[in-house]
Amino acid sequence: MLELSILGFLAEEPLHGYELKERIKSLSGHVRPVSDGALYPAITRLIKAGKLDEHAEPGVSAAPRRILSLTDKGHEDLLERLRHPKQVEITDQVRFNTVLAFLRHLPxxxxxxxxxxxxxxxxxxxxxxxxxxxxxxxxxxxxxxxxxxxxxxxxxxxxxxxxxxxxxxxxxxxxxxxxxx
Structure with a gap:
């Protein structure tokens, strides 16, 4: 569900990691919190799989911000996950809500x-x-x-x-x- 959330939120707009984490927390963090130890490895996997792109932008302070965006391959993966959710994503209320949050992206x-x-x-x-x-x-x-x-x-x-x-x-x-x- 973490990867679905990442792909879903990035289908809406490019985001930096912290903002992405906050959106995921707002969606299901009260029930299933997201840790940096889970989020950033998932982002890295999606980048290596060619589903996300990242680039640096100047930050508010001295450090640059890592901006993530969805690639065409990531968009196709998102659509496939929405077309064919796993059974547990249908039966588990929190997981189903995550599917619902992004189902509008399925054309x-x-x-x-x-x-x-x-x-x-x-x-x-x-x-x-x-x-x-x-x-x-x-x-x-x-x-x-x-x-x-x-x-x-x-x-x-x-x-x-x-x-x-x-x-x-x-x-x-x-x-x-x-x-x-």
Whole structure:
């Protein structure tokens, strides 16, 4: 997800490393913090792979700033990652939010809708934090106040997300316009 965030933010504009780190922190840092020890090696890998370009610009102080920009190869990689997110990027809320943050860069609305359909299918499958006898436990069946709370909040959040996904899919790929089911 770190590489997706790097590619996604640099698709919007060239940035220096610190500013890129701050944007990534704003996106998911409260849940999954990004360290310099993870960010800068990822940037180096992407530069070596020809997906990022870097050049120096004069800084505010004496030190020059390292400005990063997306190459054509990096842009193609970003689009491929958005077209075909890994299953964990569909099922994990924070990872899915990272995909959502950059999905607008995918130019084909049907491809955008296909990603949203995958998330909706995942959310529509019966699941729970807790199981009894191999079946998901619903909030009304939870054996304590705190588990009831977790399940009620998850149900409400899931309902809101499913409603938004259905609306977005309909806007992106209305029925009767070549939708692939």
């Amino acid at each position: 084909d609305r049907r491809e955008q809708a296909a990603v949203l359909r995958r998330r909706l299918e995942f959310l529509d499958a019966p699941s729970s934090f807790f199981y009894r006898g191999g079946k998901p436990v619903r909030a009304e069946e939870a054996d304590d106040l705190f588990r009831q709370g977790m399940l009620r909040v998850a149900r409400a959040t899931g309902a809101a997300e499913r409603a938004w996904l259905a609306e977005a899919i309909e806007l992106l790929d209305p029925p009767g316009e070549g939708q692939a089911n």
